[in-house]
Amino acid sequence: QVQLVESGGGLVQAGGSLRLSCAASGGTFSSYNMGWFRQAPGKEREFVAAITWSGGMTSYADSVRGRFTISRDNAKNTVYLQMNRLKPEDTAVYYCAGSTPWDNRKKSDAYTYWGQGTQVTVSS
Helix, strand or coil, rough: CEEEEEEECCCEEECEEEEEEEEEEEECHHHCCEEEEEECCCCCCCEEEEECCCCCCEEEEECCCCEEEEEEEECCCCEEEECCCCCHHHHHEEEEECCCCHHHCCHHHCEEEEECCEEEECCC
16 A cells, blocks of 8 residues: 655745655555645645656646656655745645656646645745
8 A cells, every 4th residue: 555645834925935745655656647736725635836757757737847856756655846936826725646647747636646735824
């Protein structure tokens, strides 16, 4: 059973930065494509970013492209989301997800494994 544990969320002012981490255990992390999603109150969960198992390809939602960077360290079984120039509309619970075919990377129901989420709050 694969477990994903997110960390790094918190409260930050608009324009600031946060780095989220997602540590994996119990599976073959290095073979999984990984993604980050977020869900704001009253809204559906939405795709944020994804990265292939090797780290060779990345994908971003239009709303975060150029501000967020997804990366991974397979030796540490960890995927990261560096978030810069944060905006109040980035406020949400951020979830790490694992193991999906790359073509389905933007579809939350295509992912097998999920973390418990970490809260990110951006104040104006």
